[in-house]
Amino acid sequence: MEYSLRDFRAEDFEALWSIDQRCFVPGIAYSRRELAAYIRRRGSFTVVARSAAVNGNQPGMGAGDASGIVGFIVAEANRRGVGHIISIDVLPENRRSGLGSTLLATAEDRLRAADCHAVILETAVDNTSALAFYKRHQYSVVKIIPRYYTNGVDAFVLEKDLLAQPERR
Secondary structure, eight states: OOEEEEOOOOGGGHHHHHHHHHOOOOTTTTOOOHHHHHSSSSEEEEEEEESSSSSSSSSTOOSSSSSEEEEEEEEEEEETSEEEEEEEOOOGGTTSSSHHHHHHHHHHHHHHHHTEEEEEEEEEETTTHHHHHHHHHHOEEEETTTOSSSSSSSOOOOEEESSSSOOOO
16 A cells, blocks of 8 residues: 655644554553644654545545544654654554554654654553564664553663664665
8 A cells, every 4th residue: 555644734633643542552542632732742743644545435544534544653853862753653454564664764864854863762561563663673672661651551762873874765
């Protein structure tokens, strides 16, 4: 399946929140208020992935609405030169298509352009597929934060050097 990427628009919000609810269990998924705050945060950006199909109700569209949104990434750059991947969400039926890798690479490129030398993110210690995904993209575990999520699950903090030789795409 082909995808197009674009910056977040206000009318995307409900589709993004719905996707986040499908991607993560309660206690890890964001509330509407949390997701809205992260999207609006200073230095943050949100990249939205849409199916290239014209009709948003075609099979495989995922979100099941006319938006055609099947994934997104929220990231931010801080003044210390460290980026932060806040969330990366791809609908289950659109995973293993390269979309998550494309979203991550796009965010890393934007963080480099914002003079970030490194990027960090958190993932639940029991999210083995996410951990494998990030390790494939040269992220390394740097610490564990006990009870990071509201459901009591610990988080791995992972980091990547953005100044290292970029991976081939």
